[in-house]
Each structure stands twice: as structure tokens, then as C-alpha cells.
Amino acid sequence: MPTPVDPEGLDPEGVDPDSPEGRGGAAAVIPAGPPDTGRAPLDRRRILGAAIEYIDAQGLSALTMRRLGAHLGVEAMALYRYIPGREQLLDGVVESVIDELYGDPDVHLEAAHGWQDYLQRLAHGVRRIALAHPEVFPLVATRPPAAPWVRPPLRSLRWVESFLVALTSCGFSEASAVAAYRAYSSFLLGHLLLEVSQKGVAVNAEDAGAQPPEFAPDLSEYPTVVRLQGLLSVDESAAEFEEALENLLGRLEVVRREGRNPRNPESFTDRPD
Amino acid sequence: MPTPVDPEGLDPEGVDPDSPEGRGGAAAVIPAGPPDTGRAPLDRRRILGAAIEYIDAQGLSALTMRRLGAHLGVEAMALYRYIPGREQLLDGVVESVIDELYGDPDVHLEAAHGWQDYLQRLAHGVRRIALAHPEVFPLVATRPPAAPWVRPPLRSLRWVESFLVALTSCGFSEASAVAAYRAYSSFLLGHLLLEVSQKGVAVNAEDAGAQPPEFAPDLSEYPTVVRLQGLLSVDESAAEFEEALENLLGRLEVVRREGRNPRNPESFTDRPD
DNA sequence: CCGTGCCGTTTACGACGTAAACGTCCTAGT
DNA sequence: ACTAGGACGTTTACGTCGTAAACGGCACGG
DSSP: OOOOOOTTSOOTTSOOTTSGGGSOSTTOOOOOOSSSSSOOOOOHHHHHHHHHHHHHHHOGGGOOHHHHHHHTTSOHHHHTTTOSOHHHHHHHHHHHHHHGGGGOTTOOSSOTTOHHHHHHHHHHHHHHHHHHOTTTHHHHHHSOOSSTTSOTTSOSHHHHHHHHHHHHTTTOOHHHHHHHHHHHHHHHHHHHHHHHHHHHHHHOSSSSOOOOSOOOOOGGGOHHHHHTHHHHHSOOHHHHHHHHHHHHHHHHHHHHHHTSOSSSTHHHHTOOO | OOOOOOTTSOOTTSOOTTSGGGSSSTTOOOOOOSSSSSOOOOOHHHHHHHHHHHHHHHOGGGOOHHHHHHHTTSOHHHHTTTOSOHHHHHHHHHHHHHHGGGGOTTOOSSOTTOHHHHHHHHHHHHHHHHHHOTTTHHHHHHSOOSSTTSOTTSOOHHHHHHHHHHHHTTTOOHHHHHHHHHHHHHHHHHHHHHHHHHHHHHHOSSSSOOOOSOOOOOGGGOHHHHHTHHHHHSOOHHHHHHHHHHHHHHHHHHHHHHTSOSSSTTSSTTOOO
């Protein structure tokens, strides 16, 4: 049994368990095979897989209907038989990427081992996806959701349902479950978007310019930044994520015990049920 | 003196003080005047102002060099005398928008009244900007920053410097100040990006389709979502922001008192350069 | 044997970002 | 006063984009 989860914090010496190198093949792209071998008959799933692959490799702005077609060994117009247009292609990409959560054996749809375990596993599952597809995640974050109350990065009704059922079944009131959903979404979005954007900048060499070794935009006015540059540059993403997540779970536990919407506290102090 | 700030929570009956209607003219766009009156001689500032105005009005995807030129009463190529290209135009837009913070009288560069006051004012200032320019904020969030350690939404060295000086001058160790900067950025980004995207979806009627009254993508599989739909739809953004901000400040106070990086407490004494 | 779908290609159009050459005016030096 | 030059906006042009529309080949059921 390879790579069990570690919901209670990081192995002190271990590598980041959510990084693509840090685990087995879970949360991988839908395999699309080498670009032109195996001339499969080109369905929607294959197109979306190839699009994700292409974005991961070349960046979002490089994805073009023509280029994606070429990547599949096909003319651009062939894609339109399966996808209405580019916008819907991107919607499909987002949907496909978050659907990888269903294939992750460490993420459960039910809170069988308590809501904290559920939220821990879910958070790490999403983080794994974000780190596996750093170029796609900004799309997950910014594409307008289907309904205003479906919040990125958990952009699927099924996960919203799962979330709300899990929490309400574990003692959260309906209002607290909704509040928790919102707090949790904000937490995930902020941390993961920053993490992938930081990673993206660090990795990018081909994208915009080419001065990776040294580019100093006059730091002379900012002595504190200069002094702390070393500290600012260390990457503590995994630990910070873990810590902020633990803190959030702690907050939610308080909310759960109070059993009420944490704001509007008079709704329960002066009123038995 | 109109509309004083209220850093210690929301006026119980008041409207959201960060909403564009909720206060005076602070955090307004650089005035560009009516589109074609006053044929001013077209400098960089005017172009960026017009671009922000245009994005706010028509959405980011509608911004085109040709259309922006037309909006300014000029051919597209005229813009290239002041801006190298479209990408740099967007960078300039992001920079301009966050520069509105300097014009906000309620946000201070120094922590004259303590770090909590400083962070409260800064957070609300950024929130005001996000709400004033909901179509621009995703750009603020996703555009690659200049250096990997300059994190959105505080994307300017001057604010990073200000932040770090403010916290270290209030008793934070260097490591804690940096950790606070990261936690604070994640908090702002997650909450504000979700808030503007929610608002954007709610407001948009012209953008993609046109079925605002009812569009029900088969909720029959998701009974809990249906049952909690009312709760999910209420907008508690202001209160949630405030509550999460208070919680963050509480966490940071603990970090400050411990005076150390909360993770890895033994690693900073012999810190490498 | 011949329709008749399916499925990928070809052709075409308008919009985009932008390089390059070109006015057109204002100003300064003689 | 005349002219050289620079600042500023326009014109033209090219390659690429998304995609509508017509087309071609191939398999299969009558």
C-alpha cells in the first residue's frame, strides 16, 4: 500500500506529499497518449485531456484552437464537432481538472471519519490538483461559476452537495455549514492561487522575457525588502497551508459547537429552540 | 468630515462601508472625463484611466487596442507611442488600480496607531478597490508578479516595504513579519476574489447568455443544495470578511507574542544568507 | 447500387495585435 | 523668415486568431 495520507500534519523530514513528485500517479491528467500515435477517433474527452496537457506544457495563452488541433493531429475545425467554441473548451478543461478529485483515492465524498478528516483530505486533494496543473488553476479560480453560490475552487454541484451533507451530518447547523463552505472556499482559493502563481513565476523561463539570473528593479528605496529578501524567498507553502488549514478547522469547530451562524449571535442566546 | 472609518467592526445597521455607494469619492478611477470631450493630448495616465474605465464598463475580454483607441477618440496605433503593447497595458492597469491605495485617506503607510489598525485599514482599502473594479481584480490576482515574493493583491514593492516595516516596528520578528505578509496576502486574495466573482456573476446580464430569471441545471440530484439554496444565496460578504480578518489578526497576535516563526522554531538563530 | 449520416478538411471572413512607413503640425536655429 | 527636425497621430499591411459554411470521403443499411 503506497503513500498513505497524513492528515495530521507534515512528516517533519518528508517532501511535500501534495507535490507531483511526492506521490504516486493519482491526480494525473486523463492520459491522452503521445500526440500522434494511436489515432483514436477524437472524442470530447480526448480533446479536453489534450487541452489540459497542452496548457500544462505551454501555458494558457499558448492554447489555440489551431494549435490544439495540431497537437491532436487534426485541423482546428474538427474540434468544433465536439465542442461549441473556445470558451466552452475552457469550461470543459476546468470541469475536467476538478473532476480529477473523483479519481483521488485519498479524497472521500462522505465524512466517514469525521468532518475534520473529510476537510483535510479534500483540501489536500485540491492542492494536489492545483500543483499538478499550475497553469490551469488560475482558470479554475477566475472563470465565472455556473451559479453565484458555487464558489471556486470547488466548482461542482456534486462537491457542494458532498460538503454540505458531510458537515451537517457531523453536527453543523445548516447556517454554519454554509458559512464553513464559504470560509473553506476562500481559504483554498487564496492559498492555492498564490502558491501556483509563485511556482509559475519561479519556473517560467520561456514565457515573457529571459532574465532569470538577475533582474533588480531598483530595490534601493526598499531597504527592509532587501534585508528580508532571503526570508521572503524561502518556500514554506506546504507548512503554511497546513497551518492555515488547521487554524481554519479550529475556527470551524467553534462554529460547530455553537451550532449557529457565528455572526448574529443573538439568534441563540436569548432563545431556546 | 464624511464617513469616518470604523475599524472595529461594522456599524450594526449600516451599509457596507467598502461598497462604492457606501462612502465618498475616495478610491475612484483616475478621472478621464467624458470619452470625446476635452481632446487632451493623450498620455500614459489618460490611457490607463480610460482602460480601467472601459474594463469596468464592458468587461476585460471586451478591451481591445482598437476599441480602447476608439474610446479615446484615436486610432489603435496611437496608443503604442505610450505603451509597448497590450500585455504592458494590462500591467499598467493593475499597477494603476492598486496605486489608488495611495489616494485613500483611510489607509496609512505607517502603523501610527498600531499594527492591527494598520492591517485593518489596509485590508478595507484593498477591499474597496476590489469592489470598485470587480472586472479588474481578477487581473490583479492572476497577473504574474514582478518577483516571486511580491504577492497579489499587494503587488507593489512600496506596499511590501510598508507592510514589513509596519509589523517589525510593532514587535514582530523578521520571520513573523514575513509569515504574516504571506498569510495576509492569501486571506485578502481568497476573500476578495470570491467576493468580486460572486458579484460579477450576479450583475452580469449581457456577457454570456441571457437567462437570469431561472436557469436550473438539474438540481434533483443535490437535495441538500436545494434545501440550503436560500442560505447559499444570501450575501454576507462584508461580515464574513470582517470576521475572517479579525481571526487572522488574532492569529498574528499570537505569532507576534511568540516572536518567532511559528513553524520551525529553532531554524532562525543560525539563518543562512 | 445508391442514398445518407458521420467526420474531418478546405475555404473564407472579420477582428485582433502590431511593424513600418507616412503625414502634419509645432518649435528652434540660423 | 525659412527650414530642419522632432513629436504625435494615421494609414497600410501582415500574420494569427475564432469560427461559419461548404465540401469530400467513407461506412453502412435499404
